Amino acid sequence: MSALDIKGLEHVYPDxxxxxxxVDLQVGEGERVAILGPNGAGKTTLMLHLAGLLTATEGEVSVGGVRIAKKTLAEIRRRVGIVFQSPDDQLFMPTVADDVGFGPANLGLRGPELAARVEAALADVGLSDLADRPPHHLSVGQQRRAALAGVLAMRPDIVVCDEPSANLDPASRRDLARILHATAPTLMLVTHDLPYALQLCERAVILDAGRVAADGPTPEILADTELLQRHRLELPFGFSLETALAAMRA
Ligand SMILES: Nc1ncnc2c1ncn2[C@@H]1O[C@H](COP(=O)(O)OP(=O)(O)OP(=O)(O)O)[C@@H](O)[C@H]1O
Structure with missing residues (x-):
């Protein structure tokens, strides 16, 4: 069974x-898929559909065989965790631990069980020492890890990350990549950062004008210069795909 099965998904905004x-897309359990595409391609809209935060105009989305519908929303939101680009959209409690525990507490966890869930998620992202700090006192990199901990604490089947590398320094970028690698069960990475997609995802999907324009192994997609140009995607100046792939194999 697919972790994610999207069939004929259409979304028309009220305007x-x-x-x-x-959009047709199947993602297997444990797959790591980068969703690439120019501004306005529909990436965020697609991401919001994965957690049932928008209602499809046409088509359907199933997560682990459960079709998204009004009556399955609670289950879907437990199964799919979104790490939004802006931590302000996610972190709002007085302490990091409260924030990470918010979702599991909503699921009904209490006492030692809740505390264990929070501790484990904070340990996964390397933030155990900052559990009692207010989230707004953390650095951007730490905030993003705190937001990821909040998602991991729900024990989701799919982690969706929106531009996780934005505004991170090189060390924080590497730390987050390592953590995502180690913790995300099935990963959907929405990004403009092509080297990050290469580093984290074996598969890449290009979305453009609301349609899947390409779907394949990330190294092959990124090696196709014409394809990238057609969809207004660019590797950073001076970036060598061969060198990056050799470094990843080493
Ligand atoms: N609430 C809305 N009402 C009307 N149109 C919208 C709304 N939100 C997004 N759109 C339009 O839908 C299209 C897809 O937007 P979306 O944000 O999903 O693209 P994106 O690929 O995530 O872009 P970006 O890379 O800039 O974040 C765009 O043309 C956008 O202007």
Missing amino acids: GHRALDG
Whole structure:
């Protein structure tokens, strides 16, 4: 069974803008998939559908065989965790531990069980020492890890990350990649950062004008210069795919 099965997904916003125009996508359990595409391609719209935060105009999305519908929303939101780009959208409790425990507490966990869930998630992201700090006192990199801990504490089947590398220094970028590698069960990475997609995801999907324009192994997608140009994607100046792949194999 697929971790994620999207069939003929269309989304038309109330103003008539068609943001998704028939997306078909299957993702296997344990796969790591980068969702690439130019501004306005529909990446965020797709991401919001994965957790049932938008209602499909047409088509359907199933997570682990459970079709997203009003009556399955609670289950879907436990199964799919989204790490939003801006930690302000996610962190709002007085302490990091409270934030990480918020979701599991909503699931009904209490006492030692809740504390253990929070401790484990904070340990996974290397933030155990900062459990009692207010989230707004943390660095951007730490905030992003705290947001990921909040998602991991729900024990999701799929982790969706929106631009996780944005505004991170090189060391924080590496730390987060290592943590995502080690912790995300099935990963959907929405990003403009092509080297990060290469580092983290074996598969890449290009979305453009609300449609899947390409889907394949990330190294092959990134080696296709014409394909990238057609969809306004670019590797950073001076970036060598061969060197990066050799470094990853070493
Ligand atoms: N609430 C909305 N109402 C109307 N149109 C919207 C709304 N949100 C997004 N859109 C439009 O839908 C299209 C897809 O937007 P979306 O944010 O999903 O793209 P994206 O690929 O995530 O872009 P970016 O890379 O800039 O974040 C865009 O043309 C956008 O203007």
